[in-house]
Amino acid sequence: MDLACRFVKNDIISLYKNLLAREKGYLKKDWGGKFSIALAYPNSYRVGMSNMGFQVVYQLINRRPDVVAERVFLPQGRELDIYNRTGGAIRSLESQVPLQQFDIIAFSIPFENDYPNVLKILELGKIPLLAEDRSGSWPFVMAGGVTSFLNPEPLSMFVDFFLLGEAEANMDRFIDLFADAIGFYNKKRNNKTKQEIISYLNNNEPSLYVPSLYRVEYNSDGTLKAFVPKKGNCKETVDVAKVVPLKGDVALSSIVTPETEFADKIIVELSRGCGCSCRFCAAGYVYRPPRTYRKEELEKAIAKALESSHHIGMLSACVSDVPGIDDLTGMILEHGGVFSVSSLRADTLTAGLLDNLKKAGQRTVTIAPEAGSERLRRVINKHLTRDQIVDAVRLIAKRDFNIKLYLLIGLPTEVQDDIHEIVDLVKVIKHTVVKESAPRGRIAQLTLSINCFIPKPFTPFQWSKMDAINVLKEKQKYLKAAFKKEGGIRVHTDVPKWAYIQTLLSVGDRTVGQTILMAHKSGGNWSRAMPFSKINPDFFVYRSKEINEILPWDFINNGIEKKHLVREYHSALKNEETPMCKVGRCARCGVCKESL
Numbered sequence: 001m002d003l004a005c006r007f008v009k010n011d012i013i014s015l016y017k018n019l020l021a022r023e024k025g026y027l028k029k030d031w032g033g034k035f036s037i038a039l040a041y042p043n044s045y046r047v048g049m050s051n052m053g054f055q056v057v058y059q060l061i062n063r064r065p066d067v068v069a070e071r072v073f074l075p076q077g078r079e080l081d082i083y084n085r086t087g088g089a090i091r092s093l094e095s096q097v098p099l100q101q102f103d104i105i106a107f108s109i110p111f112e113n114d115y116p117n118v119l120k121i122l123e124l125g126k127i128p129l130l131a132e133d134r135s136g137s138w139p140f141v142m143a144g145g146v147t148s149f150l151n152p153e154p155l156s157m158f159v160d161f162f163l164l165g166e167a168e169a170n171m172d173r174f175i176d177l178f179a180d181a182i183g184f185y186n187k188k189r190n191n192k193t194k195q196e197i198i199s200y201l202n203n204n205e206p207s208l209y210v211p212s213l214y215r216v217e218y219n220s221d222g223t224l225k226a227f228v229p230k231k232g233n234c235k236e237t238v239d240v241a242k243v244v245p246l247k248g249d250v251a252l253s254s255i256v257t258p259e260t261e262f263a264d265k266i267i268v269e270l271s272r273g274c275g276c277s278c279r280f281c282a283a284g285y286v287y288r289p290p291r292t293y294r295k296e297e298l299e300k301a302i303a304k305a306l307e308s309s310h311h312i313g314m315l316s317a318c319v320s321d322v323p324g325i326d327d328l329t330g331m332i333l334e335h336g337g338v339f340s341v342s343s344l345r346a347d348t349l350t351a352g353l354l355d356n357l358k359k360a361g362q363r364t365v366t367i368a369p370e371a372g373s374e375r376l377r378r379v380i381n382k383h384l385t386r387d388q389i390v391d392a393v394r395l396i397a398k399r400d401f402n403i404k405l406y407l408l409i410g411l412p413t414e415v416q417d418d419i420h421e422i423v424d425l426v427k428v429i430k431h432t433v434v435k436e437s438a439p440r441g442r443i444a445q446l447t448l449s450i451n452c453f454i455p456k457p458f459t460p461f462q463w464s465k466m467d468a469i470n471v472l473k474e475k476q477k478y479l480k481a482a483f484k485k486e487g488g489i490r491v492h493t494d495v496p497k498w499a500y501i502q503t504l505l506s507v508g509d510r511t512v513g514q515t516i517l518m519a520h521k522s523g524g525n526w527s528r529a530m531p532f533s534k535i536n537p538d539f540f541v542y543r544s545k546e547i548n549e550i551l552p553w554d555f556i557n558n559g560i561e562k563k564h565l566v567r568e569y570h571s572a573l574k575n576e577e578t579p580m581c582k583v584g585r586c587a588r589c590g591v592c593k594e595s596l
């Protein structure tokens, strides 16, 4: 071991041991007789440990006796200083093993903006960034998480293969295949080349996508002409694995740590997907069909979670839609616990749930009108009238909660009148809040979170463009000025420049990989990277796509028929609403047709 390695090892060991000492529930397995997976989250420990999907994969892999999975995060602060000072390679948290020594590096990537961090982790691990430079004995680099089954193409230069879908549905099968491919079960690793192992995985796992096995051809205008398997026996589409119906153990976060946004809280997943069919919402589409666990399973999971922490975080796109939610939250309170939820749907809020939330000590309730005008809410298929929003605000304000509203600007078909109507709606809401809460001597706080619309794959707005940055800035300026005049309203807005980057990474094709590489080489400075990029990012961000053009993610089969998305897009342009999901009674999008 050279001197640098020894320094990094000593400092990092003590730093990571301190971090582990503050955790409850992590696993430190013996490495003997197992193969190894570095489970990498492309952001800080704090952000990664707040991610339920990351924690679920960690448990899923580690419950197997033949594998050891250890966590790796993007180093921050002192930790990063140690690596930079010593030049040592980044190590795993549990056993402080250098990244190169793992068999597989598996990235879990829920957010596109973290793509450059994938490259940072590989670089800090002294691992070649490009998949084509990692033949031989380098670890396999794979990726999963929702970005992989929305559109994996921008990362395709860097990743050997993607596993598409919900980990509970394909992770075990993948690990069995991998073990088989490397000869693990024969107690002696075979001499298969990396490419042979990848081909074997590709041939046997329907949800595995290997970018290097596909050739992309382009038209002269830069749109895709063809996306074709290089070999005749390679699958033409890649399936997204899903657990339908939701069964088995309810997903719970297993590691409790004070160092997360959900400090010392256990997160319980109540449901997956959402049947509201909002046309901008990727989660509402790619997690179809909407599913909930059975009430008895949830009761069991909550009882188990209460053994580890008295604070339960309820995870669901629509907590208020979960059958029996009033009883479940009542059960937590009866056991001396407390709970919290993220946002609630205004049209399904109940007094019972709000009363329980109050008893649990939650101070703020969030609802999401998204748009100011009735017309634009029909365009996005929000199924929410002004009266329903105001009724919900009344229910919330009566109980002295602070209120937070999510709003979007730059939505398809939006005109200036829709922006004015945001101001009108918020004024009505504020008036309702004051009327309901003033008699009790305290005016509830009203906060707005105003975000830029980003077109997402597999939604009816996948063909739409993002609003121009300068136009979005003007809209933000107008809204901030209007609410300042009104007074008593806090306003948070996102940064249009970052929305632009997120759009590029969400809907770009594999050529965008070059820009990610340039951004990485520019120390994460996209403005410096863009001029050196061979692509014109506006082509992806500011161009409405033709309905019949090939989209970079068309090869992914998640059960949603493209013709359904086209119908929904056209309905949006005509200001028309279409029904929400009616699981068991509907086959409209194609996902449930086999179950009817």
Ligand code: SF4
Pocket (backbone or CB within 6 Å): 274, 275, 276, 277, 278, 281, 283, 284, 317, 318, 345
């Ligand atoms: S209510 Fe709409 S925006 Fe919210 S999760 Fe469901 S589909 Fe998405």
Ligand code: SF4
Pocket (backbone or CB within 6 Å): 275, 288, 289, 290, 580, 581, 582, 583, 584, 586, 587, 588, 589, 590, 591, 592, 593
């Ligand atoms: S088939 Fe109907 S119920 Fe099933 S996911 Fe599609 S829209 Fe929803």
